[in-house]
Amino acid sequence: MSSELVITNLMKSYGAGMKPAVNNVSFTIEAGNILALLGPSGCGKTTTLRSVAGLDHPTGGTIRIGGRLVADPQNGVFIAPQHRNLGMVFQSYAVWPHMSVRENVEYPLRNKKLSRKDIRAQAQEALELVGLQEYADRPVVALSGGQMQRVALARSLSYKPALLLLDEPLSNLDAKLRIRLRDDLRKIVKDAGVTALYVTHDQAEAVVIGDRIGVMKDGQMLQHDVPTELYNNPRDLFVANFTGAATVLDIELRDLENGARDVFVDGYPERLMTLPADPRAPAGRAQMAIRPENVKMHAASSDTQPGRHEARVLQRQYLGTQTLYTLSFFGQNMDIVELGTVPRFTEGENVQIEFPLECLTVFTKQ
Ligand SMILES: Nc1ncnc2c1ncn2[C@@H]1O[C@H](COP(=O)(O)OP(=O)(O)OP(=O)(O)O)[C@@H](O)[C@H]1O
Numbered sequence: 001m002s003s004e005l006v007i008t009n010l011m012k013s014y015g016a017g018m019k020p021a022v023n024n025v026s027f028t029i030e031a032g033n034i035l036a037l038l039g040p041s042g043c044g045k046t047t048t049l050r051s052v053a054g055l056d057h058p059t060g061g062t063i064r065i066g067g068r069l070v071a072d073p074q075n076g077v078f079i080a081p082q083h084r085n086l087g088m089v090f091q092s093y094a095v096w097p098h099m100s101v102r103e104n105v106e107y108p109l110r111n112k113k114l115s116r117k118d119i120r121a122q123a124q125e126a127l128e129l130v131g132l133q134e135y136a137d138r139p140v141v142a143l144s145g146g147q148m149q150r151v152a153l154a155r156s157l158s159y160k161p162a163l164l165l166l167d168e169p170l171s172n173l174d175a176k177l178r179i180r181l182r183d184d185l186r187k188i189v190k191d192a193g194v195t196a197l198y199v200t201h202d203q204a205e206a207v208v209i210g211d212r213i214g215v216m217k218d219g220q221m222l223q224h225d226v227p228t229e230l231y232n233n234p235r236d237l238f239v240a241n242f243t244g245a246a247t248v249l250d251i252e253l254r255d256l257e258n259g260a261r262d263v264f265v266d267g268y269p270e271r272l273m274t275l276p277a278d279p280r281a282p283a284g285r286a287q288m289a290i291r292p293e294n295v296k297m298h299a300a301s302s303d304t305q306p307g308r309h310e311a312r313v314l315q316r317q318y319l320g321t322q323t324l325y326t327l328s329f330f331g332q333n334m335d336i337v338e339l340g341t342v343p344r345f346t347e348g349e350n351v352q353i354e355f356p357l358e359c360l361t362v363f364t365k366q
Pocket residue numbers: 014021039040041042043044045046047048201
């Protein structure tokens with residue numbers, strides 16, 4: 001039975017005078033959903049996961065799994081990890097090397113009050129879920145790293161936990177396998193219908209695996225949203241940069257009478273565009289984030305159409321199916337990516353660029 005996870009105002013300090021590793025974090029994972037916790041090293045992802053697991057004692061806030069309070073330090077509540085009904089998969093291949101694949105998966109079931117037949121059946125079901133039924137009787141050490149992680153996953157799912165916790169489970173695998181396994185992993189977790197918390201510092205992994213993504217920095221949750229919202233409407237520059245490539249331009253916003261704002265890019269004499277009113281971006285110094293795929297490039301022309309601006313190609317990187325350009329736009333560098341197998345522009349060439357309004361995100365200067 002999968003369960004909802006509700007975390008409210010979670011705090012974890014490792015000592016007096018130290019910055020809290022987790023600072024007032026709240027989020028909910030609805031039953032059967034996957035939340036990817038994403039952030040750079042040291043931002044508090046693992047501490048959050050370990051607090052849910054019961055491996056760390058939080059110093060404040062509450063954690064509820066399926067409605068049951070498992071941690072509430074203010075009121076002295078702390079349920080031990082083995083009584084939280086959790087599945088866990090970590091970076092290291094936590095398999096027992098002297099056992100077969102099936103024995104590994106059956107192992108946690110032996111502590112439950114189940115008949116031999118039921119243990120077999122539940123282990124078999126978990127092995128089928130991860131696609132390892134044909135490997136059941138092999139020694140686990142004869143498997144590849146990716147297969148071992150499947151065994152670890154099958155073992156965690158075999159007893160149908162309320163919640164599955166995964167801490168960078170793919171990071172010991174080589175890049176190609178990691179990409180293949182992240183799709184499989186999402187499918188397996190969704191097929192199992194289990195609620196999952198997935199910790200990663202890899203943006204692509206978070207997008208592929210998470211129904212929602214929580215971006216953390218310095219112990220805090222900056223934004224918690226579905227992947228498309230995070231990518232298209234990041235709440236601040238850190239989120240914009242961490243969820244994908246972005247060019248950041250320094251700009252000035254000038255008020256117009258109707259509440260709209262004119263945008264001036266530093267070093268560019270003309271008005272770049274007019275933006276509709278947006279309470280997140282008051283007049284004054286600001287920054288604008290632009291995704292590289294959202295800028296349109298056109299050949300240089302003597303008559304500049306409205307909305308097009310002069311720029312120069314500094315660098316071109318041809319990647320087969322797409323080309324990455326770095327442009328100079330009035331002294332500020334800008335990255336643009338164009339799909340297509342034949343690059344349209346060369347280094348040193350003058351071009352015109354166009355910014356679709358709906359693809360811009362503006363932030364007050366930080
Ligand atoms: N046992 C500990 N004692 C003291 N400080 C700790 C301990 N564990 C973690 N920290 C600190 O807490 C902060 C958060 O660490 P945490 O491991 O949760 O980050 P993370 O985002 O998971 O990073 P990584 O991806 O590197 O594992 C860091 O500043 C870390 O140094």
